[in-house]
Amino acid sequence: MELKLSILLVLCLLAGSLATKYDEFTYNGFKRSDLCLDGVAEITPSGLLKLTNATRYQPGHAFHKMPLHLKNTSDGNVYSFSTCFVFAILPEHPDVSGPGLAFVLSPTRGLPGALPNQYLGLFNLTNNGDPSNHVLAVELDTVSNMEFGDIDSNHVGIDVNGLRSINAAPASYFIEKIGEFKNLSLISGEPMLVWIDYSNPEKTLNVTISPINVPKPSRPLLSSFINLSSIILDTMYIGFSSSGTNLGYHYVLGWSFKMNGQAATLNLSSLPSLPSKKHGGKLTSLIIWPALGVVVFIAITAFGIAYMIRRKARYAEVVEEWEIEHRTHRFSYKELFKATKGFREVNLLGVGGFGRVYKGKLPSSKTEIAVKRMSHDSKQGMREFVGEIVSNSQLRHRNLVQLLGYSRRKGELLLVYEFMPNGSLDNFLYDANRPTTLNWSQRLKIIRGVASGLLYLHEEWEQIVIHRDIKASNVLLDREMNGKLGDFGLSRLYDHGSNPQITHVVGTFGYIAPELTKTGRATTSTDVFAFGVFILEVVCGRRPIMLQESPDLHLVDWAWRSWRNGVILEVTDASLGGDYDPGEVELILNIGLLCSHPVPAARPTMRQVMQFLDGDLSLPDIPKDGRGITPQHAEELEGS
The missing domain is CATH 1.10.510.10 (Transferase(Phosphotransferase) domain 1)
Structure with missing residues (x-):
């Protein structure tokens, strides 16, 4: 009898130890971590969690390997929890970025069927907003998407079962001394801290953000009254999701989590370093004056040549032999670029699962058009798609929107339609x-x-x-x-x-x-x-x-x-x-x-x-x- 009691006690202690291990963890870097990765996500040799790379339109997921028991079985309420992480978004070009990343609580790790781009690797066209998703996410979004009612292209939002945030605010942090919020650029390339805290007694979810060298602000950026009991299931996976794009890279440097308590403070000095930014070389002050004129002349000439090359590349198109027979249906990219005033946001008509649609006016004929801008990486798929476009462009009926033609540029496909003034x-x-x-x-x-x-x-x-x-x-x-x-x-x-x-x-x-x-x-x-x-x-x-x-x-x-x-x-x-x-x-x-x-x-x-x-x-x-x-x-x- 005593032996049975001893074994039972050991098992209870072991269970408690395992529960403690998976209900609380701290990663100051991810060289040794219990993460399950899929998509393009990877752990770099230095210990960075790299959610995306240069692969276009591929999601990246990183979830804690073990699910968490987030509900009290006696009353069905969600336990209080706290998490803290450091992230950074390194844009390929200044002030330009693809979609951002999100902290996620999900019933599954894989998020099957999720699409990249505006869906952040979380949802797709058919399940976005579906209550059966049981997904809670905090998005750090760097694209303004009209489809989801985004407030701007630099915001933090709380998402429940879909990407139309229930609460959102421009990225900023509270400064106690002045009593105001100061703006942050999510694509600055600098690491930032995020705290997410849920209080079960108060049914409140708080999200706070700040630069890495600033202590946790006293006032959260977002505070939402929300009862997670109907959203969160008994067991959930926690982690991160992002969309692959060649416009930027998404990193997580460190992460801590604790249930029924405050997440541990990260050791910022031990976090892995971000990849160094590339800097162009500079002329030294030792260049002698006689040679300076030659250097300046060469620099101006090179600048002119580079400008012409960039200008040409700006409108560069892809043309293959099999397209020659369809050239009557093809617009030049330069013509469409000018027609839409450079695809400016002010000309944006709408955003859907197949791309963004812009209003334009052809410079030559002054005809109003609608240009749908999509991306496509498969050459064979592109060929088949263009073949169908050409077939459909032959359709002529007063109750069909007329497809006027198309254009191709690198991985982009642009469809040109007649403009419909009253929309959908x-x-x-x-x-x-x-x-x-x-x-x-x-x-x-x-x-x-x-x-x-x-x-x-x-x-x-x-x-x-x-x-x-x-x-x-x-x-x-x-x-x-x-x-x-x-x-x-x-x-x-x-x-x-x-x-x-x-x-x-x-x-x-x-x-x-x-x-x-x-x-x-x-x-x-x-x-x-x-x-x-x-x-x-x-x-x-x-x-x-x-x-x-x-x-x-x-x-x-x-x-x-x-x-x-x-x-x-x-x-x-x-x-x-x-x-x-x-x-x-x-x-x-x-x-x-x-x-x-x-x-x-x-x-x-x-x-x-x-x-x-x-x-x-x-x-x-x-x-x-x-x-x-x-x-x-x-x-x-x-x-x-």
Whole structure:
């Protein structure tokens, strides 16, 4: 009995020792550390944690190897915790940097599917903002991204499950003597200290930052009241994430962490040194005066030559033999650079998962254009992509955004579109700051226009085009508020009468047909499903995933439920104020339900949809058993 008690005591002491080891740690450099690295992250020989290197668009992750038990099992509350680390961002060029880095608490170490660039290696286009992520991050962001509502290009933010910060402030630290915050440049190349402290009793998360030679300021930069119990799981991994870019390098020099206490102070004198900055050579004061004139002449000549080379390189383009046949669709980079005034922020129209879009005006014709600026490293992928661009540039329809051409420069791909003055449809549906809302006649015209454009893609062009990403944000509005379908980055083409071999599931969550997730086979019918969701979106004024109602409520399910209960008109956007023909609205809603039917055979073709809209074909009863369009209506269609 005494032996059993002794063994139990030893096990308890060992467990306590292990808990202490993994609930508290200090790394003054990372030569000997329990870190798990992936992506481009590495530990340098000097002990620096290097999150990114010159590899473009690759994330870097570094997480503590062992997960932490962050919750009290008795009451479900998150324990208080404290962490401190020293970081530095070394830009390749002064005042220019790619995305920053983030301290992260995550259920997993790998963050599968996370994208680099603006997503900081944390999220992607479909899961950004999803409550099921259970991710808490503190971002040190050096890019202003309109997509996430960033306040500037030099800020600190608290992120919960997505990159739209719940609290953010320009990078700065509090100076007690003057009682004010002093600005800091995150890309100064100088090491800085960050403290992150969570108090469970107060449910407060504080973030403090300062230069490395300044003690912890008395006032935090950010202080947010937040109960982490619904965000943090019982066990979490902690670490760092960043986005690979050739514009800068992200380092962590030291790191300490403690649960239910204050993180240990780092020994700043023992931290590894950052790579030395490169300095150009200088002329010595021993140069004799007779030679000075020659040196000055050579310097001026060299400067002139270098200036011309840099100017030429500024507009340098990449042209390969296989592109010669497509040169009629190609703009010069110099022309687009001047059209957008050097891609200035003031000309930025928007930011998305595929790049940044700028407004421009062609110098020669004064035509207004929209230039989408993307990057692409794969030569073979670039060739295939340009081939599809050339095919799509041949599309001509009044309800398709016209692709005017493209340009290439090094790893960049630039697409040139006609400019749409009223922007994207989703701004009119969801932006509360819009001075006007869409009336019913405008919405109906937009629906008809997009339907006409899709009919052209599916049946009337020389090949079949499957768009694969139909949604309100990809519908743009011209000066007369005509809807035009754009963004063909995911589209695929195949010949009439052939069987499409498209087996890669892409699209936007909420618009993807149920069979697509099972078979991976995109067809015109999966486009019709997305169009049906789009119709409901326009009429209801609600996004496909209605998070404001319930995390799991889909717009299509809600509309079907209302239809079955005989109250389909109740889903109509309240902002319309009843100013519409109820019969007309009900017809459009029924077309939307028919298009978004879960059974593919029940959905109409786009030609049938246009005939429903034009009154040339009566709308069939909406099938509940998935048998689709009745033979009678099929015969009517053939005879029409």
